[in-house]
Amino acid sequence: MKNEKKAVASGSKKAGKSEAYKKAGVNIDLAVSLLSGLKKKISTTRRPECLAPIGGFGGMFRIDLKRWKKPVMVVSTDGVGTKLMVAQMMGKYESVGHDIVNHCVNDIAVQGAEPAYFVDYIGTGKLQAKMYQEVLTGLADACLEQNMTLIGGETAEMPGMYGDDFDLVGCITGIVEEDKIIDGAKNIKAGQVAIGLTSAGLHTNGFSLARKCLFEQGGLTVKSKPKALGGKTVGDVLLAPHRCYWKAIQACLAAGIHLNGISHITGGGFYDNVPRILPDNVSAVFDTTVIDVPPIFKLIQELGDVDPYEMYRVFNMGIGMVFFVPKKDVAATLKLCKGAGYEALVVGETVKGDRTVTCKL
């Protein structure tokens, strides 16, 4: 079921329904008709650089050479992981559309890249209309929020695979001027400050452990409202969309802040994500006691009896992104982040070292 997002406008008039294929479990017509209903929504994400009319094979995006002098394409791909299983349990799918987009935007924004275009992939054993429509709606809305074109995609119905599950994958491309790439290994030195931007919860990482602790060990369900979550259901708290930090980065760059390095805190937490951008002779020290850890993490830790170190090794623990800035830029950075709608606080510093991360737990 190839490129059906693009096949809507075409399709031979002589081609009837594929009955044998349908009996084999693949319903091309459903995908085409669902997509047709979403066309208007998707077209709202179209930027002027887009050339391809819906109907071709590949999406086309022109590089605007009036704007970009030495354009570098920054590319990343990711999935939503087993957060999808929580979406399934809840029967709510829009938020995972936001998750995949926002996660991918963050992954390239750390290098200073402006999001340009996005493609999605949905794999499933049997295509469900509600899931498909909600995921695509969330995806398109999230793309629009970041001024990014949803330029293509693929939905694959694979009978006999996936069972009742589905997978959702995104691939993002952004653009950055070559001399403006944010490169921590080059610019981070000892004596700089780590500013943390708060997360919306788990984002899209650590769900296998979270499900085990909350559901298996803790006996909760997505509908449970444990006291710790203040009236919210476990499912709703878990599904809170991945926060996108691009607008904070944009605001800081526009104001001339020296963003020496940026780390997206995903699976692996501070321990795995921060060393990626540190130079060999610098280490980072975080004071996690200043972080207002969201209640969902405490609940996971308690019900699963997870070691505190382990928690910081798997989850973001309330900080979804870290900026490394010179001391002189700290106050302005905090203000700019706040102005862009984010909560930010000083969470650590860089010291002479060997590219390791230490957390005061």
Added chain:
Amino acid sequence: MKNEKKAVASGSKKAGKSEAYKKAGVNIDLAVSLLSGLKKKISTTRRPECLAPIGGFGGMFRIDLKRWKKPVMVVSTDGVGTKLMVAQMMGKYESVGHDIVNHCVNDIAVQGAEPAYFVDYIGTGKLQAKMYQEVLTGLADACLEQNMTLIGGETAEMPGMYGDDFDLVGCITGIVEEDKIIDGAKNIKAGQVAIGLTSAGLHTNGFSLARKCLFEQGGLTVKSKPKALGGKTVGDVLLAPHRCYWKAIQACLAAGIHLNGISHITGGGFYDNVPRILPDNVSAVFDTTVIDVPPIFKLIQELGDVDPYEMYRVFNMGIGMVFFVPKKDVAATLKLCKGAGYEALVVGETVKGDRTVTCKL
């Protein structure tokens, strides 16, 4: 398990093994160590435009403005579908790595785009070393064959999803000069000739129907050697890698052939894929009697008692790509394709019409 392809070179020295996470079914260390062994292989695909050292978040690819005057990025994504289940049954995974790359290259090559970089995604319930290594080896080899960089990727281990299966998705980006985009809707007129390039078999489409006909209805297994396949096993014939047609397109473009339109014959066959590139007032007529249909298609048709029309609606039936050229270019095109290592033949023509496809069956 984020971006572990890129995380190999980093990782905090203080970070120990994630025991709780491992118990929850996610083995980060295995993925990292497997990837480490594949680094050399992957690095062979590195083009000079690549900026990112292994270790960052997003892969970086510089647009060479000495070479490209008005660069347009052409983007496509696809999966391998249930061909993966045949790979599983055979325990052979290298060929599907070639499949995903070659399929994606064809999807952008039809617009005249030169492959530039590729990202892969592997989703699985439990990461298997053999599968991972073979898939990545096939992927990297196929990228190298097309002078394309394997610039990034993601492997997601999702316990409780996928069962024993896995999914494989690719996203490709190529580059084309804006004034050299191949646009059938603009350039195809009545009276042109359709040249078909032979396929290697099913490529990556129609596997759900094929599996039903061969295995369920026909009672065969992947190890069966039915007389029709001349001594080969069903599994080996089914796994024949998707043929990549870029080198034929390149040869024709370099020789100044008027490639007015190109269609990649994937799921939907001639009926669905050709109309995508036809102008509103042109139809295409194919004489399928000239096609030497590979025995595997005949076997599927026979065992599943599939209507001939249906066969051409689902499968490529032996023709994986169609070029539309002016009559005067036919002989040269056939010769160039042959010179580039492809079998090509005249399979049809364009007539005045209404964007429909008719096949003389």
